[in-house]
Amino acid sequence: MADSAENSLPTLVRQLLDRQGESRSLDYKAPMLFGPNKQGKGDILKDIVAFSNTRDGGYILVGVEESGGKFIPRGVSEDQAASFDPTKIGVFAKNHFSLLPKVSSHVVTLDGVDLLLLRVEEFDGEPIVCTKDLHGEKGKLHLRAGSIYVRTADAQSVAIESGESMRAFLDLAVQKRGDALLTQIRGLVGAPTIVEASDPSDAYKAEIAAAIKLYSQEELTDPKPYWYLEIIPKVYEEDRIPAINRLREIRRESAVSLRGWDFPHVDREKDQIFEDGIQSVTHWDRYHEAHRLYRSGLFTWRRQPGEDFTDTRAGSLSYVSAIYSITEHLIFASRYASLIADSGNFVVRLGVTGLKDHVLRLDSDAFYDDYSTAADRFDRSYDLSLEELRTSHLDFAADAARRLFDLYGLDIALDTIKAWQAKFINREF
Secondary structure: OOOOHHHOHHHHHHHHHHOOOOEOOEEEEOOOOOOOOHHHHHHHHHHHHHHHOOOOOEEEEEOEEEEOOEEEEOOOOHHHHHHOOHHHHHHHHHOOEOOOOOEEEEEEEEOOEEEEEEEEOOOOOOOOOEOOOEEOHHHOEEEOOOOOEEEOOOOOEEEOOOHHHHHHHHHHHHHHHHHHHHHHHHHHHOOOOOOEOOOOOHHHHHHHHHHHHHHHHOOOOOOOOOEEEEEEEOOOOOOOOOOHHHHHHHHHHHOEOOOOOOEOOOOOOOEEEEOOEEEEEEEEOOEEEEEEEEOOOOEEEEEOOHHHHOOOOOOEEEHHHHHHHHHHHHHHHHHHHHHHOOOOEEEEEEEEEOHHHOEEEOOOOOOOOOEOOOOOEEEEEEEEEHHHHHHHHHHHHHHHHHHHHHHOOOOOOHHHHHHHHHHHHOOOO
16 A cells, blocks of 8 residues: 555654744754764764664654744755765764664655655664764864763753763663563463443543543534543542643653644644643644643544644545554553553543535545445544553554454455554654
8 A cells, every 4th residue: 555645754744844943853054065074073973972862763854944934934955965974974974972873865846845864773782972073163062972862842952961961861762672572462462452441530520520521622622523642540630740841851752753733733823831731723724633631641632633623634534544543552652651650450442523515535546435434433532551551552442443344345464454553653754
């Protein structure tokens, strides 16, 4: 099955430009060469390594200038694009870092403008450490031996200095190894047992009702179609996460930034504190979404289908994008649950409404017709232990996607869905 236009490199680049702001997972650079001197190369390499040492890696989009408070695509020349050959980057990195970052380079044409996309993968088993100083003019230190560079929430590439930052980074490394070991063990004992969840505790009703009131104000409720996700600890604790700053840290550390538009998206102008937690609302182009995170640990999110805000795809759901979205939701749930609890069970509820007004579009020469359904909505809920969320979230995402497709009369093998999940996780757009 071929990639859809919804999930191609041009779509990815357009999503990155739609952000109109740099972040922990995105950096814009004006038209430039890789260099041209060693100091310039060192600064770019610091950004690349910082992305590698950050969850989900990141993207560098070269050929974008800031003008009047906006980021404008200006493009790159053929020589500028060629200078960012990953082999050349690797040769320079070998002299200054313990390991080579995994980076790929892509020239993407968008509206007649050639832009260069650098895609940096997150480190595997070991973080990348600077092994050799790099000095520039007048002795300025561009790279410092012994440093571990990471991306920050305010879009800076910096060496870890504080004990708190180092602990957070080490937590990521330990969690990666722990999850890998748990996944191996899970593989030995076989596929997880899928249990349909019961309703969560009545103690959450007031919080869920308040969130629905927000969604109603933002036109993210019936009769409008919407995707939704809820993550609910089985045991209610009113002040499970008492500090607002900690809520924001958890949201940031749990965020999934594999695609051009991160999940959950935080609008800098509409990221707000309310009495019981934090919330963000976004209305931009084809992105219309909101979420709330409560001190109790309840997370709830909704978004209108992005396809409805395009000229060619309104009234449809993309087969591939649906797999990516559901997988993204369960990845987030896995990370989020790991940060708010050491053990226990969670109810994860997800779905999409308005199905009878949306065909399922497969974007493949192998299928000639869109699929339709008489069902109005798809809802799926799971009762999961923390260990199941950490090790088997992809299995549950694949199950949810298959059940969604069942409503359209489309029989897709789990192995096919998992192959698309692998493409998503490896960012093979």
